Amino acid sequence: MPDRPLNATAASLLGFLHDGPMTGWDLVTVAQQRIGAFWSLTQSQVYRELTAMAAAGLVRAGERGRRDRQPYEITEAGRAAFAEWARKPPADETIRFPLLLTVLFGRHLPPDRLAGFLAAHRAAHAARLAGYQAAAAGLPEEADAVDPYSVATLRFGLAYEQAVLDWFDALPDPLRPGTEGADQA
Secondary structure, three states: OOOOOOOHHHHHHHHHHOOOOEEHHHHHHHHHHHOOOOOOOOHHHHHHHHHHHHHOOOEEEOOOOHHHOOEEEEOHHHHHHHHHHHHOOOOOOOOOOHHHHHHHOHHHOOHHHHHHHHHHHHHHHHHHHHHHHHHHHOOOOOHHHHOHHHHHHHHHHHHHHHHHHHHHHOOOHHHOOOOOOOOOO
16 A cells, blocks of 8 residues: 555546556546546656656556557556545545636726636637537447446536536626626726
8 A cells, every 4th residue: 555645646547557558648648538627637747646656566667668658557556545545535626717716806807808818718618518519429328338437427527518608608797898897997
């Protein structure tokens, strides 16, 4: 067992390694694809965690291959540490939505500037929702039975992005460009 409890980033890497050996580069790519929409992970974090987990005996480094890439595989100790982490209740989520800070202090910005930020973020959320909708449309009917965990995560993404878009659409007039009150800074 590791000297310190697993953090969520290390646990996610161990979770991905249950599927088979992967290089740090592979893990970065898989993490961006599978959890990037709701969990931030940098390349430096991945390599730092792999080094720490190798030192703790949770992963084993394989032979270096092409382009000096080194695969890592999960050990029995890593499986046990992951299982222990997974059995614990998840920590409470913390909303870190930088746009909300800007909106909170929006009275200190020119109204059109704030409206531009809001429009750009709304467009990004609409694009994310469209991506989730496309992924959902491509699921086979039996997807719930085959991989209910990924489907549940996708459904959260759909609901979250729709809720955020609903929030944008319900913003009060002073936060919209060209409306009465928006010109009062």
